[in-house]
Amino acid sequence: MNAFKKLSLSFQFIVLLIGLACIAAVASYLVGSSVYVSETRNQARTVADMVDNFGQWASRYRGIWVKDDPRDPKLEVGSFLERELSTASGANDSTTAPNAAAFHRKNPALVQRELSDITIASPAKAKFRMTSDRYMNPNNAPSEFDKVAMNAIRESGASEYSEVRGGQLLYARRLVADKGCMRCHGSPAAAPAAVTALYPGPQGYGYEEGKLAGVISVAIPLEFSLADFVQRFDSQVWLALAAMGLGVAGLLVFIRQQVIVPVRRVREFALAAANAEPGAQVEKVDFIEGEHVSRNEIHELNTAVKAMHTSIDYLYRRLNKR
Structure with missing residues (x-):
């Protein structure tokens, strides 16, 4: 520390500014990282809103009916709860009409799950899934995060839970069991035959209306880095940094001209007098x-040095007169 104090004031000041600049850069990066995580959390909320709204739209029609096409063997209807045969003319006749088709009913939860399957298989960064600790389909089993999220939501009564884990922003939005859920998840005896045929229970049943049924689980990768942080700088940020640089340069010039140079001149005078x-x-x-009446500390120092020189010179002259 003493060695640093012996260095010139200009060098000490430059080192101090560099240190402050590094601290400011690290602080800015941390703030930027926090803002990025917050923005990503808002993206997860938007995804959850979309999934929730999509489910409400399907609930408005008590589910979605999908019609198959016997002429298109590649068309896969997938899972469904009910199946109703129909002819092209609209008459229900599954035995005589050669062009008989079938309508398959998918409930809102099934529609949301299929949307989740499509999203997971897509190149989209944001992925979501519907999960519960009372799942029917093993593919919908909750992850470790989902279990933590559901426990936290139950205990706190919050509507959401999120955390950063494994380089991802993990977000969970609660799903509350309503009357539509109770039809399939209330008890095996009351569930549709298509459901009990696939999932006889007891897993997946026992939902309570108005209570937590599961969560919409969203995962978005966090890709924030120093390069990404700099790439986010727009022209206004660069102008602000340039203004700060000019301000620092002006401060350095001020310190040099108003402190360092005057101190050197006072030092030279003191050495010359000595x-x-x-x-x-x-x-x-x-x-x-x-x-002599200035409040500037450099001026006060110079006045004191000159007064000391004048006093010494006066004493010397008096001694010579004796």
Whole structure:
């Protein structure tokens, strides 16, 4: 520390500014990272809103009916709760009409799950899934995060839970069991035959209306880095940084011209006075007129040094007169 104090003031000041700049850069990066995580959390909320709204839309029609096409073997209806045969003319006749087709009913939860399957298989960064600790389909089993989220939501009564884990923003939005859920998840006896045929229970049943049934679980990768942070700088940020740079440069010039250079001049005067012959005239340093009443510390120092030189010179002259 003493070695640093012995360095020139200009060098010390530059080192101090560099240190402050590094601290400001790290602080800015941390703030930017926090803002990025917050923005990503808002994206997860938007995804959950979309899934929730999609489910409400399907609930408005008590589910979605999907019609198959016997002429298109590639068309896969997938899972469904009910199946109703129909002819092209609209008459229900599954035995005589050669062009008989079938309508398959998918409940809102099934529609949301299929949307989740499509999203997971897509190149989209944001992925979501519907999960519960009372799941029917093993593919919908909750992850470790989902279990933590559901426990936290139950205990706190909050509507959401999120955390950063494994380089991802993990977000969970609660799902509350309503009457539509109770039809399939209330009890095996009351569930549709298509459901009990696949999932006889007891897993997946026992929902309570108005209570937590599961969560919409969203995962979004966090890709924030120093390069990404810099790439987010727009023209206004660069102008602000340039203005800060000019301000620092101006501060350095001010310190040099108003502190360092005057101190050096006072030092040179003091050394000249110390090395001069007794009684010899030494050119004094005057920064401004009326320096003795100035509040500037450099001026006060210069006034004190000159007063000391004058006192020593006066004493020397008095001694010579004796």
